[in-house]
Amino acid sequence: MALETIETGLKAALMRDGTRILAELLNGLNLPTDVSRHGEECFGKQGCTIETVLGPIHLERNYYYDRQMHRGRLPLDEALGLIQGYSPGLARLMCWGGTQSVSYPAASEALRRYGSLEVDPRQIQRLVNEMGPDLAEELDRPVLTEASAAAPTIYVSVDATGVPMRSKELAGRKGKQPDGSAKTREAKLGCIFTQHHLDEQGRPWRDLDSTTYVGALETAEEFGYRIHREATRRNVFEAAKLIFIGDGAAWIWEQAKKHFPTAVQILDFYHASEHLKLLAEALEPSDENAVRSLLERWQECLRQNQLDQVIADVCARMPRQGSRRKSANQQMAYLETNRHRIQYGTFQKHGWFIGSGVIEAGCKTVIGQRLKQSGMLWSLPGAQNVLTLRCATSSRRFDQAWDALHSTLALAA
Numbered sequence: 001m002a003l004e005t006i007e008t009g010l011k012a013a014l015m016r017d018g019t020r021i022l023a024e025l026l027n028g029l030n031l032p033t034d035v036s037r038h039g040e041e042c043f044g045k046q047g048c049t050i051e052t053v054l055g056p057i058h059l060e061r062n063y064y065y066d067r068q069m070h071r072g073r074l075p076l077d078e079a080l081g082l083i084q085g086y087s088p089g090l091a092r093l094m095c096w097g098g099t100q101s102v103s104y105p106a107a108s109e110a111l112r113r114y115g116s117l118e119v120d121p122r123q124i125q126r127l128v129n130e131m132g133p134d135l136a137e138e139l140d141r142p143v144l145t146e147a148s149a150a151a152p153t154i155y156v157s158v159d160a161t162g163v164p165m166r167s168k169e170l171a172g173r174k175g176k177q178p179d180g181s182a183k184t185r186e187a188k189l190g191c192i193f194t195q196h197h198l199d200e201q202g203r204p205w206r207d208l209d210s211t212t213y214v215g216a217l218e219t220a221e222e223f224g225y226r227i228h229r230e231a232t233r234r235n236v237f238e239a240a241k242l243i244f245i246g247d248g249a250a251w252i253w254e255q256a257k258k259h260f261p262t263a264v265q266i267l268d269f270y271h272a273s274e275h276l277k278l279l280a281e282a283l284e285p286s287d288e289n290a291v292r293s294l295l296e297r298w299q300e301c302l303r304q305n306q307l308d309q310v311i312a313d314v315c316a317r318m319p320r321q322g323s324r325r326k327s328a329n330q331q332m333a334y335l336e337t338n339r340h341r342i343q344y345g346t347f348q349k350h351g352w353f354i355g356s357g358v359i360e361a362g363c364k365t366v367i368g369q370r371l372k373q374s375g376m377l378w379s380l381p382g383a384q385n386v387l388t389l390r391c392a393t394s395s396r397r398f399d400q401a402w403d404a405l406h407s408t409l410a411l412a413a
Contacts, residue, residue, distance in 0.1 A: 015116060018054040026080065027060050034075045040064040046074070052087040053115065081406050084127060088406055090117065095131050096398065098124040099389040102373055125382075131405075132385025138401045139392055140229060151194035151207070153352065154239040156231060156260060157359035158190045158252050161367055163217065166377045185380070187367050187387060189215040190227035191359050192234050195352075204353045211358060212395035213366055215387045217380060224255035231260070245356045247271040248334065267341035268356035273299055276310070279331035282324045283317045305345035307335060366390050 036042050046063040049056050061076035083091040093115065097107035104121035111117040162184030175182025193211040195204050214230045216223055236242055244263040246252040248271050256265055276298045277291065284290035294313070301309045314332060319325040335342065344354050370390055371383055378386075392398040 011116065015054050019052070019057050022052060022054055023057040023059070026057070026076070029076065029079075031075060031079055033079060034062055036064055037066075037073075039066045039068055040073070041067070048085070050082060050085050050087060051090055051117075051119070053089045053093065053117070055117075084123075084130060086127065090119075091127055091131070092399075092402055093117070094119060094124045094127050095135075095389060095402075096393065098128045099370065099386050100393060102370060103376075128389065129382060129385050132381075132388050134405055135392065135398075135401050136385075136388045138405045139388070139397060140226075142229065142233060151196060151210075152240045153195040153243065154234070154236045154241075155193050155195065155243045155245060155353060155358070156190065156227065156236065156256075156263065157192075157245040157356050158188065158223075158227060158255065159247065159356065159359045159363050160186045160188045160249070161363040161372075163187045163367065163371045163383050164377050165383070166379055169378070169380050185217055185383075187215060187217050187371065187383070188220070188223040189213060189359060189362050189367060189391075190223070190230065191362050192227075192230060192236060193358060194239075198351050202351065204351050206353075206358065209396065211362075212397070213362055213391040215366060215391045217384055217387070220251035220255060224259050227255070228259040237262075241350075241352075243352055245353060245359070247356060248275075248338070264347075264352075265341045266347055266352065266354055267338045269302075269344060269354045270356070272302060272335070272338070272342050275331050275334050276302075279314065279328055279335075282328040282331065283314065283319070285324060302342055303344050303348065305343050307339055307342065310335070362394070366394050 041064065043063045043065060045060045047058060047060050050059050059076070061074055063072060063074055065072045081088045086094065093111060094107070097110050098104055101107035101110055104125045107124050108119055108121040111119050163186075164183060165185045169185060170182050173182040173185070174180055175184070177183060191211050191213050194207045196207055197205045199205045212230065212234065214226050216226055218226070231237065242260060242263040243266060244256045244260050245266045245268060246256065247268050253265065256263060273295065277295050280291040280294040280298070284294065298310045298313070301307065311332065314328060318328060347354050367387065367390070370386055371378065389398065392401055
């Protein structure tokens with residue numbers, strides 16, 4: 001007999017025995033809270049089937065009803081923390097799988113293969129949407145941590161990416177389609193991470209497991225307060241040096257100025273390079289080699305804090321008139337506006353990151369890998385709930401928030 005057959009058969013038998021033992025245990029509970037409250041009448045045992053990590057079990061529990069208040073109560077369900085007929089353990093797995101897998105059907109398949117659990121994808125989706133707002137509230141509680149209190153350098157970085165939405169979520173919104181309509185809504189993502197050391201080449205080294213994320217489909221102003229709350233939780237304002245890295249979006253720098261006024265602002269070097277390329281193309285529109293040469297030269301100038309040298313080069317080549325001159329002036333104005341954010345020579349001398357790779361990677365992994373799969377169209381609450389849970393799992397806070405929330409619910413019951 002093949003070992004795999006023995007393994008699967010033994011596992012199935014153990015799970016059957018486990019469900020039987022668990023059912024006997026739960027049906028035999030004699031809770032001190034399982035008594036009538038004032039105005040309630042006991043209607044005896046009521047049966048139901050609940051799903052657990054071991055499999056389905058039948059549960060018999062007392063049902064109490066207050067006729068005057070038109071309210072019923074099942075003390076055992078409350079004490080066990082059942083969620084939509086699922087045990088807390090299985091509900092945790094469903095929420096985790098529903099946000100970590102690429103889709104709800106994929107999560108259902110993963111639970112079947114890894115845990116021998118048959119859960120309909122629609123039930124996983126319902127549970128994620130049920131628990132998402134409560135977990136979001138728990139994650140947003142102002143609880144300080146000690147992990148980053150002693151970090152000499154802490155980074156805050158913010159970016160955004162479009163999430164495909166259902167048509168009703170896009171009504172009246174302006175977008176980039178030829179007719180001016182939108183197909184997506186902007187999901188904003190923020191991350192915070194720490195740095196203690198440089199590598200052997202003197203380059204900055206991000207601390208392992210120091211990155212936490214917050215994300216939401218909301219206005220820039222609302223998100224500014226969100227990332228500030230996370231920064232407060234992470235104790236970033238106690239750091240010896242606070243760095244804020246972003247691309248050229250105006251809303252990002254507006255929120256940085258408002259919520260992180262003491263931070264050193266750094267424009268992502270890649271985005272600065274994109275504008276250098278546009279500037280070179282305005283000066284040499286038909287010579288790719290010349291554009292490449294100018295770009296490399298000007299990138300090195302920025303690494304040496306020599307923006308004035310770039311300006312001098314441009315002035316010597318500036319077209320006298322026309323669209324090329326206008327384009328060149330626009331790029332020059334952009335660089336001048338961000339002069340204090342592109343002092344890359346100084347930043348690198350201090351051993352700081354000059355790129356926004358961490359947050360850009362977060363947009364791809366935290367948001368893109370789950371919310372931007374082919375054919376997906378989201379409702380606003382559905383996308384937000386998944387984003388909330390993915391930020392929690394990527395920040396290693398999911399289990400902590402779940403445990404705290406379940407404890408709170410149990411105490412309330």
